[in-house]
Amino acid sequence: MSQPPxxxxxSAYLDGEVSAEERALVEQQLExxxxxxxxxxxxxxxxxxxxxxxxxxxxxxxxxxVLRKVRTQTALPLASSGxxxxxxxxxxxxxxxxxxxxxxxxxxxxxxIVLWMREPNGPGDGRDVAMDFGMPAASPPPPRVxxxxxxxxxxxxxxxxxxxxxxxxxxxxxxxxxxxLQRGEVLRTIYxxxxxxxxxxxxxxxxxxxxxxxxxxLARNGIEPVIVETAAEALTGRDxxxxxxxxxxxxxxxxxxxxxEVQLNQALDELESDPSIVEVGDFGTLAEVPGDxxxxxxxxxxxxxxxxxxxxxxxxxxxSDDLKALxxxxxxxxxxxxxxxxxxxxxVAEEPAKHNVPAPAPAFAGGTEVSETQQADGxxxxxxRSRMQIPVPPETQPAERAITRASRSGAAPANMNNSYQVIVxxxxxxxxxxxLRNMTPRQSYQQNYRRxxxxxxxxxxxxxxxxxEAAPAxxxxxxxxxxxxxxxxxxxxxxxxxxxxxxxxAPGQSPD
Amino acid sequence: MHSDQALIDRCLxxxxxxxxxxxxxxQDRLFGTLAHLLGSVHxxxxxxxxxxxxxxxxxxxxxxxxxxxxxxxxxAYNAAVxxxxxxxxxxxxxxxxxxxxxxxxxxxxTDPGSGMQSDERVRLVRSALxxxxxxxxxxxxxxxxxxxxxEEIASVMxxxxxxxxxxxxxxRHDLREKLSRSLKPSDL
Numbered sequence: 001m002s003q004p005p006x007x008x009x010x011s012a013y014l015d016g017e018v019s020a021e022e023r024a025l026v027e028q029q030l031e032x033x034x035x036x037x038x039x040x041x042x043x044x045x046x047x048x049x050x051x052x053x054x055x056x057x058x059x060x061x062x063x064x065x066v067l068r069k070v071r072t073q074t075a076l077p078l079a080s081s082g083x084x085x086x087x088x089x090x091x092x093x094x095x096x097x098x099x100x101x102x103x104x105x106x107x108x109x110x111x112x113i114v115l116w117m118r119e120p121n122g123p124g125d126g127r128d129v130a131m132d133f134g135m136p137a138a139s140p141p142p143p144r145v146x147x148x149x150x151x152x153x154x155x156x157x158x159x160x161x162x163x164x165x166x167x168x169x170x171x172x173x174x175x176x177x178x179x180x181l182q183r184g185e186v187l188r189t190i191y192x193x194x195x196x197x198x199x200x201x202x203x204x205x206x207x208x209x210x211x212x213x214x215x216x217x218l219a220r221n222g223i224e225p226v227i228v229e230t231a232a233e234a235l236t237g238r239d240x241x242x243x244x245x246x247x248x249x250x251x252x253x254x255x256x257x258x259x260x261e262v263q264l265n266q267a268l269d270e271l272e273s274d275p276s277i278v279e280v281g282d283f284g285t286l287a288e289v290p291g292d293x294x295x296x297x298x299x300x301x302x303x304x305x306x307x308x309x310x311x312x313x314x315x316x317x318x319x320s321d322d323l324k325a326l327x328x329x330x331x332x333x334x335x336x337x338x339x340x341x342x343x344x345x346x347x348v349a350e351e352p353a354k355h356n357v358p359a360p361a362p363a364f365a366g367g368t369e370v371s372e373t374q375q376a377d378g379x380x381x382x383x384x385r386s387r388m389q390i391p392v393p394p395e396t397q398p399a400e401r402a403i404t405r406a407s408r409s410g411a412a413p414a415n416m417n418n419s420y421q422v423i424v425x426x427x428x429x430x431x432x433x434x435x436l437r438n439m440t441p442r443q444s445y446q447q448n449y450r451r452x453x454x455x456x457x458x459x460x461x462x463x464x465x466x467x468x469e470a471a472p473a474x475x476x477x478x479x480x481x482x483x484x485x486x487x488x489x490x491x492x493x494x495x496x497x498x499x500x501x502x503x504x505x506a507p508g509q510s511p512d
Numbered sequence: 513m514h515s516d517q518a519l520i521d522r523c524l525x526x527x528x529x530x531x532x533x534x535x536x537x538x539q540d541r542l543f544g545t546l547a548h549l550l551g552s553v554h555x556x557x558x559x560x561x562x563x564x565x566x567x568x569x570x571x572x573x574x575x576x577x578x579x580x581x582x583x584x585x586x587x588a589y590n591a592a593v594x595x596x597x598x599x600x601x602x603x604x605x606x607x608x609x610x611x612x613x614x615x616x617x618x619x620x621x622t623d624p625g626s627g628m629q630s631d632e633r634v635r636l637v638r639s640a641l642x643x644x645x646x647x648x649x650x651x652x653x654x655x656x657x658x659x660x661x662x663e664e665i666a667s668v669m670x671x672x673x674x675x676x677x678x679x680x681x682x683x684r685h686d687l688r689e690k691l692s693r694s695l696k697p698s699d700l
Contacts, residue, residue: 005681007681007685008677008678008681010681011677011680011681011684011685012662012677012680012681015655015662015680017661017662017677042688043684043688046684046687046688046691047656047684049633049637049687049691050637050641050652050653050656050657050687051656051657052634053548053634053637053638053641053657054634055540055544055545055547055548055657056543056544056547056553056556057540057543057544058539058540058542058543058544058557058560059543059557062535062539062543062557062560062561062564063532063535063536063539064532065561066531066532066535066561066564066565066568067528067529067531067532067535069561069565070528070531070565070568070569071528176566176567176570176573176574176583176586176587
């Protein structure tokens with residue numbers, strides 16, 4: 001493990017936040033270095049400058065304003081009322097019912113999930129963030145018993161209302177937790193929105209690059225991501241050791257979005273035209289997501305749920321050689337899916353305009369750690385670059401296409417070994433797609449999936465439209481729902497360092 | 513003065529006024545930190561009110577596994593981050609201080625070191641603090657203003673302790689540079 005910079009150590013020393021070993025190191029250095037002693041003094045002065053800033057007192061009307069607001073807008077859910085609004089009080093029956101479906105795990109390298117949550121009443125969540133000092137006294141407080149709760153609260157408890165409309169965003173709910181989110185734990189918020197939640201799963205080659213592209217694209221569409229974070233970190237909070245125990249063996253990143261539904265639709269359509277997406281799985285609503293996926297691979301959902309809490313943006317700070325090797329393998333696998341000639345001449349990272357795909361963003365929006373990482377690492381999305389250094393294996397010429405597919409049989413796979421491969425003979429692409437559809441009836445594979453198989457069919461003259469003709473119902477559903485604002489959680493996952501590289505077995509190799 | 517738990521119990525029993533006592537008990541500390549996190553007392557007032565209302569609404573979820581203020585502060589911090597994100601500030605073109613930081617009623621709850629810093633220095637420090645990258649500023653404010661330990665900051669910011677350490681260091685480093693540019697040598 002690399003030693004933190006001495007300056008950083010000095011700052012922590014100033015705060016008494018160093019280990020005994022570090023303390024000895026710092027004091028030894030201070031003894032022999034006048035420059036470091038001077039630096040310590042300067043840091044101390046900076047620290048004192050901030051500590052000495054005046055602390056403004058709260059406005060005297062604050063308490064009265066709060067009371068006025070809680071009396072007019074809030075019915076306090078009593079602890080004895082069954083805690084209908086409590087995230088921890090999700091009815092087990094309902095949870096089990098939603099968990100009854102078989103598991104699902106992505107088999108290639110990287111997976112994205114989009115949780116698409118509609119706010120039933122459109123823009124404006126009715127949340128008044130302004131102080132209402134001086135407002136006239138409100139009507140008498142509503143009765144605070146569950147049976148007499150306001151219709152709005154009943155709706156919230158029944159899952160028909162977005163918590164944010166009650167002033168509780170996902171972040172708020174998470175902030176109220178006194179304990180870190182546990183693996184496998186799914187916040188009730190998710191269920192509250194299940195009916196209106198759209199779940200898409202993206203399998204992409206390079207999560208960093210794709211995420212960067214996502215940020216650029218969203219920015220171009222005027223959609224501001226609220227959060228990006230590695231879900232593994234979000235899931236584990238400060239306990240990073242848990243990262244290695246992720247049953248799916250995937251590292252994840254999360255994007256949390258909020259915006260106009262039409263706008264988001266357009267952005268997602270464009271996002272899905274990124275050729276680095278190996279496949280797009282559409283789960284329909286969250287209630288239809290295979291339950292074991294949630295249970296066995298909860299890092300995704302839990303990570304998405306917890307991500308909005310944090311302001312940090314963290315790529316893999318120091319991608320290990322193993323991870324890079326895995327990414328390289330994944331990249332070469334993608335090349336195998338694609339037409340070799342096309343693979344040879346295309347490089348999304350270097351010719352973004354050609355594909356109408358945004359260039360990889362240099363860092364996640366709003367992030368700081370990422371840019372540091374990139375400085376340190378030199379080239380964060382290493383997989384994309386290395387992809388071009390890998391010749392397309394001769395065995396992946398058009399005669400056969402290897403499609404790494406997710407296993408959905410049985411219980412949730414414990415790790416990536418449960419994935420398998422489907423060898424697609426030339427000309428049978430559509431049949432295989434149909435077969436896969438039958439195997440996974442809740443998934444529809446959209447244009448990207450078929451595009452990766454297009455060597456079996458005449459390549460389109462232009463990029464296929466974002467909403468494929470094969471999924472008119474979904475397209476219609478998307479557009480017919482186009483009203484109001486939606487919130488979107490995107491999770492991208494990639495293999496952890498040290499993951500099992502057999503998931504990237506050569507085309508034609510027998511599945512595990 | 514009643515204990516937080518006693519006041520919470522009274523709230524849960526239906527005595528809304530008890531929550532008013534809770535607000536009064538914690539409002540100055542919370543508000544003082546929010547003002548520095550947000551760089552505006554007006555924003556701090558909005559966020560503090562939101563946080564208290566949200567806390568009241570979810571009081572039944574508070575299990576007492578942590579101090580009430582810690583729980584409240586997490587809610588408020590989260591609200592502040594979201595508020596700042598929603599109302600992302602753009603630096604004023606002429607470099608003047610953004611309006612709104614002066615205490616709304618001119619009061620100062622706690623004024624450590626008052627008189628030790630000139631008004632001009634306070635203004636410069638505050639301005640430099642507000643110019644820091646959000647994560648750095650937040651970490652530093654939680655450390656210096658709120659007085660949290662690294663472990664507690666990590667919990668509030670939901671990041672590893674190592675990240676906290678790094679952010680605080682970067683915050684101090686950047687602040688030192690900004691101040692050295694704007695302060696006369698005699699002020700340093």
